[in-house]
Amino acid sequence: MTIKVNASRPAAHRKAIIFCCDTGYLPYASLAAEQILQSTPRHDFDICIAFNERPVRLPESLSHLNIRLLKVDIGTMFEGLRLDAGKSHDVYLRLALPQALREEYDRILYMDADIYVQSGDFSALMDCDLGPRPLAAVRDNIQWRTPTRRAMQFKRLGLPSAPYFNAGILLMDVHNYMASNLLEKCVDLGRKEASRMIRHDQNLYNSVLQGNWAELSPFWNWQYSWAARFFCDVQGPHVIHFIGNSKPWKDTDGQFPPRFRLHYSRFIRAHFPDHPDCHIPHSQLPPDGVRMRKMLIKHLLSSKAIGRYLGRFPTDLTVIK
Structure with a gap:
Protein backbone atom coordinates (compact mmCIF):
# COMPACT_ATOMS: atom_id res chain seq x y z
CA MET A 1 0.00 0.00 0.00
CA PRO A 218 -10.28 7.22 31.23
CA PHE A 219 -8.63 10.48 32.27
CA TRP A 220 -7.24 10.59 28.71
CA ASN A 221 -10.61 10.06 26.97
CA TRP A 222 -13.53 10.86 29.24
CA GLN A 223 -16.49 10.18 26.99
CA TYR A 224 -18.95 12.88 27.95
CA SER A 225 -22.42 11.38 28.17
CA TRP A 226 -25.57 11.92 30.20
CA ALA A 227 -24.62 8.89 32.31
CA ALA A 228 -21.15 10.14 33.34
CA ARG A 229 -21.09 13.94 33.09
CA PHE A 230 -21.38 14.57 36.85
CA PHE A 231 -18.57 12.09 37.57
CA CYS A 232 -16.54 14.07 35.03
CA ASP A 233 -16.88 17.29 37.00
CA VAL A 234 -15.82 15.54 40.22
CA GLN A 235 -12.89 13.58 38.74
CA GLY A 236 -11.46 16.34 36.55
CA PRO A 237 -10.13 14.21 33.65
CA HIS A 238 -7.41 15.50 31.35
CA VAL A 239 -9.38 15.11 28.10
CA ILE A 240 -13.13 15.40 27.65
CA HIS A 241 -14.44 13.74 24.49
CA PHE A 242 -17.80 14.92 23.17
CA ILE A 243 -19.04 11.63 21.73
CA GLY A 244 -22.21 11.30 19.69
CA ASN A 245 -23.96 13.91 17.59
CA SER A 246 -24.36 16.54 20.32
CA LYS A 247 -21.49 19.04 20.57
CA PRO A 248 -21.04 22.20 22.65
CA TRP A 249 -20.86 24.35 19.51
CA LYS A 250 -24.27 23.19 18.28
CA ASP A 251 -26.02 22.83 21.61
CA THR A 252 -29.51 24.11 20.83
CA ASP A 253 -31.20 22.83 23.99
CA GLY A 254 -28.62 23.66 26.66
CA GLN A 255 -27.34 20.15 27.41
CA PHE A 256 -23.73 21.29 27.98
CA PRO A 257 -22.35 23.63 30.64
CA PRO A 258 -22.01 27.14 29.15
CA ARG A 259 -18.24 27.23 29.81
CA PHE A 260 -17.54 24.99 26.82
CA ARG A 261 -19.60 27.02 24.36
CA LEU A 262 -18.17 30.33 25.59
CA HIS A 263 -14.57 29.11 25.19
CA TYR A 264 -15.19 27.73 21.70
CA SER A 265 -17.03 30.89 20.68
CA ARG A 266 -14.21 33.20 21.82
CA PHE A 267 -11.64 31.07 20.00
CA ILE A 268 -13.63 30.93 16.77
CA ARG A 269 -14.25 34.67 16.73
CA ALA A 270 -10.57 35.37 17.37
CA HIS A 271 -9.07 33.00 14.79
CA PHE A 272 -11.83 31.77 12.44
CA PRO A 273 -14.20 34.73 11.97
CA ASP A 274 -15.66 33.22 8.77
CA HIS A 275 -16.53 29.97 10.55
CA PRO A 276 -20.07 29.63 11.96
CA ASP A 277 -20.18 30.69 15.60
CA CYS A 278 -21.56 28.42 18.29
CA HIS A 279 -25.32 28.10 18.62
CA ILE A 280 -26.77 29.86 21.63
CA PRO A 281 -29.26 27.51 23.34
CA HIS A 282 -32.79 28.67 24.01
CA SER A 283 -32.29 27.78 27.69
CA GLN A 284 -30.05 25.69 29.90
CA LEU A 285 -30.99 22.24 31.18
CA PRO A 286 -33.48 22.95 34.02
CA PRO A 287 -32.46 21.50 37.41
CA ASP A 288 -36.02 20.28 38.04
CA GLY A 289 -36.54 18.75 34.59
CA VAL A 290 -37.13 15.11 33.73
CA ARG A 291 -33.75 14.71 32.02
CA MET A 292 -31.92 16.08 35.05
CA ARG A 293 -33.72 13.67 37.37
CA LYS A 294 -32.90 10.76 35.06
CA MET A 295 -29.23 11.73 35.03
CA LEU A 296 -29.10 11.95 38.80
CA ILE A 297 -30.73 8.53 39.19
CA LYS A 298 -28.39 7.00 36.59
CA HIS A 299 -25.34 8.37 38.42
CA LEU A 300 -26.60 7.09 41.74
CA LEU A 301 -27.27 3.58 40.43
CA SER A 302 -23.95 3.32 38.58
CA SER A 303 -21.66 4.89 41.20
CA LYS A 304 -20.29 1.59 42.54
CA ALA A 305 -19.58 0.24 39.05
CA ILE A 306 -17.86 3.47 38.00
CA GLY A 307 -15.86 3.38 41.24
CA ARG A 308 -14.64 -0.14 40.42
CA TYR A 309 -13.68 0.94 36.92
CA LEU A 310 -11.75 4.02 38.05
CA GLY A 311 -10.09 1.99 40.80
CA ARG A 312 -8.26 -0.07 38.18
CA PHE A 313 -6.06 2.97 37.46
CA PRO A 314 -4.08 4.10 40.54
CA THR A 315 -2.58 6.96 38.50
CA ASP A 316 -3.41 8.73 35.28
CA LEU A 317 -0.38 7.04 33.65
CA THR A 318 -1.31 3.49 34.69
CA VAL A 319 -1.39 1.23 31.63
CA ILE A 320 -3.04 -2.19 31.72
CA LYS A 321 -1.26 -4.40 29.20
Whole structure:
Protein backbone atom coordinates (compact mmCIF):
# COMPACT_ATOMS: atom_id res chain seq x y z
CA MET A 1 0.00 0.00 0.00
CA THR A 2 1.68 3.20 -1.21
CA ILE A 3 1.11 6.40 0.77
CA LYS A 4 2.49 9.82 -0.17
CA VAL A 5 2.98 12.55 2.44
CA ASN A 6 3.52 16.25 1.77
CA ALA A 7 4.39 18.16 4.96
CA SER A 8 4.43 21.89 5.65
CA ARG A 9 7.73 21.51 7.54
CA PRO A 10 10.14 18.75 8.63
CA ALA A 11 9.46 16.74 11.78
CA ALA A 12 11.16 18.19 14.87
CA HIS A 13 10.69 15.24 17.24
CA ARG A 14 10.24 11.46 17.19
CA LYS A 15 6.75 11.71 18.71
CA ALA A 16 3.64 13.41 17.38
CA ILE A 17 0.08 14.26 18.35
CA ILE A 18 -2.02 14.12 15.20
CA PHE A 19 -5.54 15.28 14.43
CA CYS A 20 -7.28 14.22 11.20
CA CYS A 21 -9.88 16.76 10.19
CA ASP A 22 -11.29 18.96 7.45
CA THR A 23 -12.12 22.68 7.47
CA GLY A 24 -15.36 22.06 9.35
CA TYR A 25 -13.56 20.70 12.41
CA LEU A 26 -10.35 22.72 12.06
CA PRO A 27 -11.28 25.34 14.74
CA TYR A 28 -11.95 22.64 17.34
CA ALA A 29 -8.73 20.75 16.57
CA SER A 30 -6.80 24.03 16.72
CA LEU A 31 -8.21 24.88 20.14
CA ALA A 32 -7.30 21.39 21.40
CA ALA A 33 -3.76 21.87 20.07
CA GLU A 34 -3.46 25.18 21.94
CA GLN A 35 -4.76 23.55 25.13
CA ILE A 36 -2.25 20.69 24.82
CA LEU A 37 0.67 23.10 24.52
CA GLN A 38 -0.59 25.07 27.50
CA SER A 39 -0.84 21.84 29.49
CA THR A 40 2.62 20.58 28.43
CA PRO A 41 4.67 23.72 27.67
CA ARG A 42 7.99 21.84 27.74
CA HIS A 43 7.04 19.26 25.17
CA ASP A 44 9.05 16.84 23.06
CA PHE A 45 6.48 16.11 20.37
CA ASP A 46 5.12 17.65 17.18
CA ILE A 47 1.49 18.61 16.80
CA CYS A 48 0.14 17.81 13.34
CA ILE A 49 -3.10 18.09 11.43
CA ALA A 50 -3.48 15.48 8.71
CA PHE A 51 -5.87 15.59 5.78
CA ASN A 52 -6.38 13.96 2.41
CA GLU A 53 -9.34 14.83 0.21
CA ARG A 54 -10.34 18.04 1.99
CA PRO A 55 -7.33 20.36 2.52
CA VAL A 56 -7.07 22.77 5.45
CA ARG A 57 -5.29 26.09 6.05
CA LEU A 58 -4.44 27.57 9.43
CA PRO A 59 -4.80 31.31 10.07
CA GLU A 60 -1.67 33.36 10.65
CA SER A 61 -2.91 34.18 14.15
CA LEU A 62 -2.19 30.56 15.15
CA SER A 63 1.33 30.41 13.71
CA HIS A 64 2.74 30.39 17.26
CA LEU A 65 1.38 26.85 17.69
CA ASN A 66 3.81 25.64 15.01
CA ILE A 67 1.35 23.01 13.82
CA ARG A 68 2.68 20.69 11.13
CA LEU A 69 0.21 20.19 8.27
CA LEU A 70 0.31 16.79 6.57
CA LYS A 71 -1.26 16.05 3.21
CA VAL A 72 -1.58 12.26 3.35
CA ASP A 73 -2.43 10.84 -0.07
CA ILE A 74 -3.86 7.35 0.43
CA GLY A 75 -4.97 6.87 -3.17
CA THR A 76 -7.57 4.10 -3.43
CA MET A 77 -6.47 2.32 -0.25
CA PHE A 78 -9.84 2.59 1.48
CA GLU A 79 -12.13 1.99 -1.47
CA GLY A 80 -14.71 -0.68 -0.71
CA LEU A 81 -14.96 0.23 2.96
CA ARG A 82 -18.28 1.27 4.43
CA LEU A 83 -19.09 5.00 4.51
CA ASP A 84 -21.87 6.90 6.25
CA ALA A 85 -23.81 9.30 4.05
CA GLY A 86 -21.91 12.54 3.43
CA LYS A 87 -18.57 11.14 4.62
CA SER A 88 -15.34 10.73 2.66
CA HIS A 89 -12.68 8.06 3.03
CA ASP A 90 -10.82 10.53 5.24
CA VAL A 91 -12.72 8.99 8.17
CA TYR A 92 -10.31 6.06 7.88
CA LEU A 93 -7.17 8.18 7.65
CA ARG A 94 -5.92 7.43 11.17
CA LEU A 95 -5.50 3.77 10.17
CA ALA A 96 -2.72 4.79 7.78
CA LEU A 97 -0.79 7.20 10.01
CA PRO A 98 1.88 4.73 11.30
CA GLN A 99 2.70 3.50 7.81
CA ALA A 100 2.68 6.99 6.33
CA LEU A 101 4.96 8.42 9.04
CA ARG A 102 7.03 5.41 10.11
CA GLU A 103 10.31 7.04 9.03
CA GLU A 104 9.66 10.12 11.17
CA TYR A 105 7.82 9.04 14.32
CA ASP A 106 8.15 6.22 16.86
CA ARG A 107 4.99 7.15 18.77
CA ILE A 108 1.81 8.77 17.46
CA LEU A 109 -1.03 9.98 19.65
CA TYR A 110 -4.07 10.27 17.44
CA MET A 111 -6.84 12.54 18.77
CA ASP A 112 -10.33 13.32 17.50
CA ALA A 113 -11.09 17.01 17.05
CA ASP A 114 -14.22 16.97 19.24
CA ILE A 115 -12.25 17.01 22.49
CA TYR A 116 -11.60 19.55 25.23
CA VAL A 117 -8.22 19.39 26.96
CA GLN A 118 -8.15 20.43 30.61
CA SER A 119 -4.75 19.18 31.83
CA GLY A 120 -2.27 16.31 31.55
CA ASP A 121 1.38 15.61 30.82
CA PHE A 122 1.20 14.49 27.20
CA SER A 123 4.93 13.88 26.94
CA ALA A 124 4.72 11.40 29.83
CA LEU A 125 1.66 9.72 28.29
CA MET A 126 3.47 9.15 25.00
CA ASP A 127 6.40 7.54 26.82
CA CYS A 128 4.24 4.92 28.58
CA ASP A 129 5.28 1.29 28.23
CA LEU A 130 2.72 -0.52 26.05
CA GLY A 131 4.54 -3.86 26.07
CA PRO A 132 4.08 -5.70 22.76
CA ARG A 133 0.72 -4.04 22.03
CA PRO A 134 0.36 -2.05 18.79
CA LEU A 135 -1.73 0.64 20.44
CA ALA A 136 -3.27 1.85 23.69
CA ALA A 137 -6.69 3.37 24.18
CA VAL A 138 -9.47 3.97 26.68
CA ARG A 139 -12.28 1.48 27.04
CA ASP A 140 -15.49 2.57 25.34
CA ASN A 141 -18.08 3.85 27.78
CA ILE A 142 -20.43 0.95 26.95
CA GLN A 143 -18.06 -1.15 29.10
CA TRP A 144 -17.33 1.30 31.93
CA ARG A 145 -20.11 -0.08 34.09
CA THR A 146 -20.36 -3.54 32.50
CA PRO A 147 -16.86 -4.67 31.42
CA THR A 148 -18.11 -7.90 29.83
CA ARG A 149 -20.78 -6.24 27.72
CA ARG A 150 -20.56 -7.53 24.16
CA ALA A 151 -20.25 -4.75 21.59
CA MET A 152 -22.89 -4.71 18.85
CA GLN A 153 -20.21 -5.03 16.15
CA PHE A 154 -18.94 -8.23 17.75
CA LYS A 155 -22.49 -9.62 17.70
CA ARG A 156 -22.84 -8.80 14.00
CA LEU A 157 -19.59 -10.56 13.13
CA GLY A 158 -20.15 -13.49 15.45
CA LEU A 159 -17.16 -12.56 17.61
CA PRO A 160 -16.97 -13.26 21.34
CA SER A 161 -17.08 -10.56 23.98
CA ALA A 162 -13.73 -8.76 24.47
CA PRO A 163 -12.48 -5.45 25.84
CA TYR A 164 -13.69 -2.77 23.42
CA PHE A 165 -12.08 0.67 23.11
CA ASN A 166 -13.12 4.09 21.90
CA ALA A 167 -10.92 5.14 18.97
CA GLY A 168 -11.15 8.88 19.64
CA ILE A 169 -7.77 8.81 21.42
CA LEU A 170 -5.19 6.26 20.25
CA LEU A 171 -1.59 5.96 21.39
CA MET A 172 0.16 4.09 18.59
CA ASP A 173 3.51 2.32 18.92
CA VAL A 174 4.63 2.63 15.31
CA HIS A 175 7.01 -0.38 15.33
CA ASN A 176 4.50 -2.78 16.89
CA TYR A 177 1.67 -1.38 14.76
CA MET A 178 3.63 -2.06 11.58
CA ALA A 179 4.84 -5.47 12.79
CA SER A 180 1.26 -6.58 13.43
CA ASN A 181 0.11 -5.59 9.90
CA LEU A 182 -2.80 -3.84 11.55
CA LEU A 183 -3.57 -1.55 8.61
CA GLU A 184 -3.77 -4.41 6.13
CA LYS A 185 -5.89 -6.56 8.45
CA CYS A 186 -8.36 -3.74 9.09
CA VAL A 187 -8.72 -2.93 5.38
CA ASP A 188 -9.16 -6.61 4.48
CA LEU A 189 -11.85 -7.07 7.12
CA GLY A 190 -13.57 -3.83 6.15
CA ARG A 191 -13.90 -4.89 2.52
CA LYS A 192 -14.90 -8.45 3.29
CA GLU A 193 -17.54 -7.48 5.85
CA ALA A 194 -18.61 -4.06 4.51
CA SER A 195 -22.29 -4.97 4.66
CA ARG A 196 -22.06 -5.98 8.33
CA MET A 197 -19.82 -3.18 9.60
CA ILE A 198 -21.15 -0.41 11.84
CA ARG A 199 -19.71 3.05 11.27
CA HIS A 200 -16.01 3.21 10.53
CA ASP A 201 -12.54 2.34 11.81
CA GLN A 202 -13.32 1.97 15.52
CA ASN A 203 -15.10 -1.27 14.83
CA LEU A 204 -12.43 -2.43 12.39
CA TYR A 205 -9.73 -1.92 15.04
CA ASN A 206 -11.67 -3.70 17.76
CA SER A 207 -12.77 -6.59 15.57
CA VAL A 208 -9.22 -7.27 14.36
CA LEU A 209 -7.51 -6.80 17.73
CA GLN A 210 -10.09 -8.61 19.89
CA GLY A 211 -8.56 -7.29 23.12
CA ASN A 212 -4.93 -7.20 21.93
CA TRP A 213 -4.44 -3.60 23.03
CA ALA A 214 -3.20 -1.74 26.12
CA GLU A 215 -5.75 0.06 28.27
CA LEU A 216 -5.33 3.69 29.33
CA SER A 217 -6.98 5.55 32.17
CA PRO A 218 -10.28 7.22 31.23
CA PHE A 219 -8.63 10.48 32.27
CA TRP A 220 -7.24 10.59 28.71
CA ASN A 221 -10.61 10.06 26.97
CA TRP A 222 -13.53 10.86 29.24
CA GLN A 223 -16.49 10.18 26.99
CA TYR A 224 -18.95 12.88 27.95
CA SER A 225 -22.42 11.38 28.17
CA TRP A 226 -25.57 11.92 30.20
CA ALA A 227 -24.62 8.89 32.31
CA ALA A 228 -21.15 10.14 33.34
CA ARG A 229 -21.09 13.94 33.09
CA PHE A 230 -21.38 14.57 36.85
CA PHE A 231 -18.57 12.09 37.57
CA CYS A 232 -16.54 14.07 35.03
CA ASP A 233 -16.88 17.29 37.00
CA VAL A 234 -15.82 15.54 40.22
CA GLN A 235 -12.89 13.58 38.74
CA GLY A 236 -11.46 16.34 36.55
CA PRO A 237 -10.13 14.21 33.65
CA HIS A 238 -7.41 15.50 31.35
CA VAL A 239 -9.38 15.11 28.10
CA ILE A 240 -13.13 15.40 27.65
CA HIS A 241 -14.44 13.74 24.49
CA PHE A 242 -17.80 14.92 23.17
CA ILE A 243 -19.04 11.63 21.73
CA GLY A 244 -22.21 11.30 19.69
CA ASN A 245 -23.96 13.91 17.59
CA SER A 246 -24.36 16.54 20.32
CA LYS A 247 -21.49 19.04 20.57
CA PRO A 248 -21.04 22.20 22.65
CA TRP A 249 -20.86 24.35 19.51
CA LYS A 250 -24.27 23.19 18.28
CA ASP A 251 -26.02 22.83 21.61
CA THR A 252 -29.51 24.11 20.83
CA ASP A 253 -31.20 22.83 23.99
CA GLY A 254 -28.62 23.66 26.66
CA GLN A 255 -27.34 20.15 27.41
CA PHE A 256 -23.73 21.29 27.98
CA PRO A 257 -22.35 23.63 30.64
CA PRO A 258 -22.01 27.14 29.15
CA ARG A 259 -18.24 27.23 29.81
CA PHE A 260 -17.54 24.99 26.82
CA ARG A 261 -19.60 27.02 24.36
CA LEU A 262 -18.17 30.33 25.59
CA HIS A 263 -14.57 29.11 25.19
CA TYR A 264 -15.19 27.73 21.70
CA SER A 265 -17.03 30.89 20.68
CA ARG A 266 -14.21 33.20 21.82
CA PHE A 267 -11.64 31.07 20.00
CA ILE A 268 -13.63 30.93 16.77
CA ARG A 269 -14.25 34.67 16.73
CA ALA A 270 -10.57 35.37 17.37
CA HIS A 271 -9.07 33.00 14.79
CA PHE A 272 -11.83 31.77 12.44
CA PRO A 273 -14.20 34.73 11.97
CA ASP A 274 -15.66 33.22 8.77
CA HIS A 275 -16.53 29.97 10.55
CA PRO A 276 -20.07 29.63 11.96
CA ASP A 277 -20.18 30.69 15.60
CA CYS A 278 -21.56 28.42 18.29
CA HIS A 279 -25.32 28.10 18.62
CA ILE A 280 -26.77 29.86 21.63
CA PRO A 281 -29.26 27.51 23.34
CA HIS A 282 -32.79 28.67 24.01
CA SER A 283 -32.29 27.78 27.69
CA GLN A 284 -30.05 25.69 29.90
CA LEU A 285 -30.99 22.24 31.18
CA PRO A 286 -33.48 22.95 34.02
CA PRO A 287 -32.46 21.50 37.41
CA ASP A 288 -36.02 20.28 38.04
CA GLY A 289 -36.54 18.75 34.59
CA VAL A 290 -37.13 15.11 33.73
CA ARG A 291 -33.75 14.71 32.02
CA MET A 292 -31.92 16.08 35.05
CA ARG A 293 -33.72 13.67 37.37
CA LYS A 294 -32.90 10.76 35.06
CA MET A 295 -29.23 11.73 35.03
CA LEU A 296 -29.10 11.95 38.80
CA ILE A 297 -30.73 8.53 39.19
CA LYS A 298 -28.39 7.00 36.59
CA HIS A 299 -25.34 8.37 38.42
CA LEU A 300 -26.60 7.09 41.74
CA LEU A 301 -27.27 3.58 40.43
CA SER A 302 -23.95 3.32 38.58
CA SER A 303 -21.66 4.89 41.20
CA LYS A 304 -20.29 1.59 42.54
CA ALA A 305 -19.58 0.24 39.05
CA ILE A 306 -17.86 3.47 38.00
CA GLY A 307 -15.86 3.38 41.24
CA ARG A 308 -14.64 -0.14 40.42
CA TYR A 309 -13.68 0.94 36.92
CA LEU A 310 -11.75 4.02 38.05
CA GLY A 311 -10.09 1.99 40.80
CA ARG A 312 -8.26 -0.07 38.18
CA PHE A 313 -6.06 2.97 37.46
CA PRO A 314 -4.08 4.10 40.54
CA THR A 315 -2.58 6.96 38.50
CA ASP A 316 -3.41 8.73 35.28
CA LEU A 317 -0.38 7.04 33.65
CA THR A 318 -1.31 3.49 34.69
CA VAL A 319 -1.39 1.23 31.63
CA ILE A 320 -3.04 -2.19 31.72
CA LYS A 321 -1.26 -4.40 29.20
